[in-house]
Amino acid sequence: MLSENAKDIPGFEGVYAVTEDGRVYSHSRVVKAAHGSTQLRKGRWLKPKINQGRVLYNIGAKWTFAHRIVAMTFLPNPENKPQVNHIDGNPLNNNVNNLEWCTQSENIKHAYATGLKKPIKFFGTKHPKHKLSDDDVLAIKSSKESLSVIAAKYGISKTWASRLKRDANWVHIKVDSNGNTTTTTNEGIREKCG
Structure with missing residues (x-):
C-alpha cells in the first residue's frame, strides 16, 4: 500500500510514485498486453538494484538513481544545478533530508571533504x-x-x-x-x- 509521504514522479504521474526515503511504487493501472488485450497490473513496490554502492530503479524502461528520483520529486532546484549530493556521504541514504542539488564542482569538493574521494598522491x-x-x-x-x-x-x-x-x-x-x-x-x- 502506498504511504502518505509518497508523491508521483514528475513525468510519470499516475504510473510511479516515490517516498521521501527513496522507495519507488508502481501504481495499479490497466496496460495493453502483447497480443492486444488489456490487463490490470496491480500496484507494487519496485525492487531496487544496487550498483557500485548506489540504488537504482527501473522506471520507464530506464535505470535511474534513487537519489535523482527523490530530488526531482521533492527538492526545488531554482538554480538548475545538474547533480544531486548525499549530504552525509552515504549513497545508500536517499532520504530527501540527506539530498541537495549541486554543481559538479560542489559535488567533488564535498567528496573530498567527506573522505569519499582520496587526495591525489602522485602526479x-x-x-x-x-x-x-x-x-x-x-x-x-x-x-x-x-x-x-x-x-x-x-x-x-x-x-x-x-x-x-x-x-x-x-x-x-x-x-x-x-x-x-x-x-x-x-x-x-x-x-x-x-
Missing part, C-alpha cells in the same frame, strides 16, 4: 607510469602545433595531447596566453581539490 613525474617530463608538458602546453603533430612527436594519443592543452591533465603545470608558466606543489593540488 606528473612522480606518477609511476609517467611518459612525459615537466619540460615536455611545458612544451606541449605552449605549442602552437596541431594535436596530431604533438601526439606523434611525444608518442602520446591526440586525446592525451588535447587533455594536456586544456589543462585536464598535469594540472600542476600551467601556461597562460602570454607564455608565462606556473607550477603548483602536491600540497597546492590537495588544497584545490579538498
